[in-house]
Amino acid sequence: MAKTRTQFVCQNCGTVYSRWAGKCDACGEWNTIVEEGTSGGIGGGPAKSSRKGRVVALTSLSGSIEDAPRxxxxxxxxxxxxxxxxxxxxxxxxxxxxxxxxxxxxxxxxxxxxxxxxxxxxxxxxxxxxxxxxxxxxxxxxxxxxxxxxxxxxxxxxxxxxxxxxxxxxxxxxxxxxxxxxxxxxxxxxxxxxxxxxxxxxxxxxxxxxxxxxxxxxxxxxxxxxxxxxxxxxxxxxxxxxxxxxxxxxxxxxxxxxxxxxxxxxxxxxxxxxxxxNPSELFLGERNSNAPGAAVFAGMEGTRPILVEIQALVAPTSLGTPRRAVVGWDSNRLSMILAVLEAHCGVRFGQHDVYLNVAGGYRISEPAADLAVAAALVSSLAGITLPQNYVFFGEVSLSGAVRAVSHSGQRLKEAEKLGFKGAILPSGTSETIKSPSFRQRSFGDLPELVAAIASGKRRASPPTQN
Missing domain, CATH: 3.40.50.300 (P-loop containing nucleotide triphosphate hydrolases)
Known part of the structure; x- marks a missing residue:
């Protein structure tokens, strides 16, 4: 009778070991390695057999695909x-x-x-x-x-x-x-x-x-x-x-x-x-366009344009190490944008807590949101409301340059369809729309955008309580 062979498999990543260990070297998880038996059958390894292989039918790559519709x-x-x-x-x-x-x-x-x-x-x-x-x-x-x-x-x-x-x-x-x-x-x-x-x-x-x-x-x-x-x-x-x-x-x-x-x-x-x-209406619901720190990002998910509000709150901190909290975006990307703003634009966040949130619980993965995030951060720090009914998109490089992104035409058309009046976009954008009622303002680098935001109207401070 053949002896059943055993192996030890990590239940987290699937790595196979010849003996048990407390920690998986592949994924770093503890107590996930379990002893399992191996045998033939469905999913098992090839077993010894005297059966000869059968001839498999071949067909041409240029064959018709109409016989298998979706x-x-x-x-x-x-x-x-x-x-x-x-x-x-x-x-x-x-x-x-x-x-x-x-x-x-x-x-x-x-x-x-x-x-x-x-x-x-x-x-x-x-x-x-x-x-x-x-x-x-x-x-x-x-x-x-x-x-x-x-x-x-x-x-x-x-x-x-x-x-x-x-x-x-x-x-x-x-x-x-x-x-x-x-x-x-x-x-x-x-x-x-x-x-x-x-x-x-x-x-x-x-x-x-x-x-x-x-x-x-x-x-x-x-x-x-x-x-x-x-x-x-x-x-x-x-x-x-x-x-x-x-x-x-x-x-x-x-x-x-x-x-x-x-x-x-x-x-x-x-x-x-x-x-x-229309997901854009869902993610833009109950938006307060007069509040500082809010920027609408014109994003893309596959072939569909999505408009979503990015909210930033920059507040003075009493801690030795300021907090950086992010919901719906990459925290490493936020650290990069903060570093670029400090190094190339002179905007200091060292004495402030920074909170960033994507409204509606939506998650953004594309770097085209860099420009909207930077605008929201500067707007919150300065207490200046961003231009109303404008959308933002563009990638920010480590040098402070604002780089063009793909599908800009679709982003702009979606913004115009939802009633927005203009867009802030990279200067190298090739796809734009021609509409007299829709303004498109381009920037070549981040310092230009920060200067434009700083020249805006600051929101009045709330009255103090006696």
């Missing part, structure tokens, strides 16, 4: 993020915090596809069938032909899917609950997650059904399990949102069949998720 859910924001709908034979991974709305979104998508005549199977490893029906009733999706199953064994799920009518879409909620008899590990371990993912991806490629895998998220915001699962699937989507806000953002991180960095915006309500067709 499956459009009818939910415009979801179809936007996936690149136009689910691709047949593809595997998609959806991650997000617990309770963020992953199951709600997929239940609504399954019901929408079923109403179009698609065969959809929803397999849950976390809820009973009765619980799924209760959620479907609340979402108004109960009277559909979506087929439900509550199962966690990989072999049983594959047998059920094979014997059933060929599905158009299969939803597995979640990948961390699956376990295979071919693996000697507990459900949720790296080996079991990898094994379950490989089995479902193989089913998708073989049958042409689109498979959606739901993934848990760790405390760092990453999908739990080995990162190799993200490399195995065709698309990775993250469902984001803040606990104090009702909006949700579905963000594309990877997509082999469409653009990345695309977002879909939803609003959570008692009856499920509602699409937000």
């Amino acid at each position: 499956i459009k859910s009818g939910i415009a924001e979801l179809d936007r993020v996936t690149g136009g709908g689910f691709v047949r034979g593809s595997a998609l991974l959806v991650g997000g915090d617990p309770g963020i709305g992953k199951s709600t979104l997929l239940t609504q998508a399954a019901a929408a596809l079923a109403r179009q005549g698609c065969h959809v199977i929803y397999v849950s490893g976390e809820e009973a069938v009765a619980q799924i029906r209760l959620r479907a009733q609340r979402l108004g999706a109960a009277n559909t032909t979506v087929e439900l199953a509550a199962e966690t064994n990989v072999e049983d799920i594959l047998a059920t899917l094979t014997n059933a009518k060929k599905p158009d879409l299969v939803i597995i909620d979640s990948i961390q609950t699956l376990w295979s008899e071919a693996v000697d590990s507990s459900p949720g371990t790296v080996t079991q997650v990898r094994t379950g993912a490989q089995a479902m991806i193989r089913f998708a490629k073989k049958t042409g059904a689109a498979v959606v895998l739901v993934g848990h998220v760790t405390k760092d915001g990453q999908i739990a399990g080995p990162r190799v699962v993200e490399h195995m699937v065709d698309a990775v989507l993250y469902f984001e949102g803040e606990g104090g806000h009702q909006y949700r953002i579905l963000r594309t991180v990877k997509n082999r069949f469409g653009p990345t960095d695309e977002i879909g915006v939803f609003e959570m309500s008692d009856h499920g998720l509602r699409e937000v067709n």
Whole structure:
């Protein structure tokens, strides 16, 4: 009888060790290395066999692609993020915090596809069938032909899917609950997650059904399990949102069949998720344009322009080391902007606390927000209100120069459509709009912008209390 070989696998990053250790050298986490058995089967290593390999059919790259159209859910924001709908034979991974709305979104998508005549199977490893029906009733999706199953064994799920009518879409909620008899590990371990993912991806490629895998998220915001699962699937989507806000953002991180960095915006309500067709109005709601320290940034998410307010508060500090607090932006980027303002513009923040917030809980990742952040910081420090109904965008270099960014034409058109009167942009911008009612003022470096803000009208100080 062959001896079962064991290995030690880090449950955080998937690194394999020959012996146990308290700390993983790859990711630096403690007490994450667990002993797991290795064997053949689904997801296991190649076993010795006398079977000869079969000849695989080859085809030309120039073949037609019309025989595999996308499956459009009818939910415009979801179809936007996936690149136009689910691709047949593809595997998609959806991650997000617990309770963020992953199951709600997929239940609504399954019901929408079923109403179009698609065969959809929803397999849950976390809820009973009765619980799924209760959620479907609340979402108004109960009277559909979506087929439900509550199962966690990989072999049983594959047998059920094979014997059933060929599905158009299969939803597995979640990948961390699956376990295979071919693996000697507990459900949720790296080996079991990898094994379950490989089995479902193989089913998708073989049958042409689109498979959606739901993934848990760790405390760092990453999908739990080995990162190799993200490399195995065709698309990775993250469902984001803040606990104090009702909006949700579905963000594309990877997509082999469409653009990345695309977002879909939803609003959570008692009856499920509602699409937000104009996210800029959501992020600009209840804006006070007369307050210092507020600048509207014209950003881009994939192919969609987004306008969001950046708020800065610079206040004198009584601490030896001033505080730097950031919500919705990169803290390292804020430190760079503060250093450039001090070195090239003579603006001193050493005796002030700096607080920066992106309104609505939105998160900005592109460097085009540098100019808006710098303007908001100077405005708050000087107590001067920025020009009303103006948007800002531009990248700031370490030399203090303001560099042009891409898609400037789309940013300007979105600002004009929402009623803004002008824009502050880099002088090297090539794409502008011609409109007599929309002013566009350009700056070549940051000192010019600081001087222009300093020449503005200072807000009157609030009355003192006697």
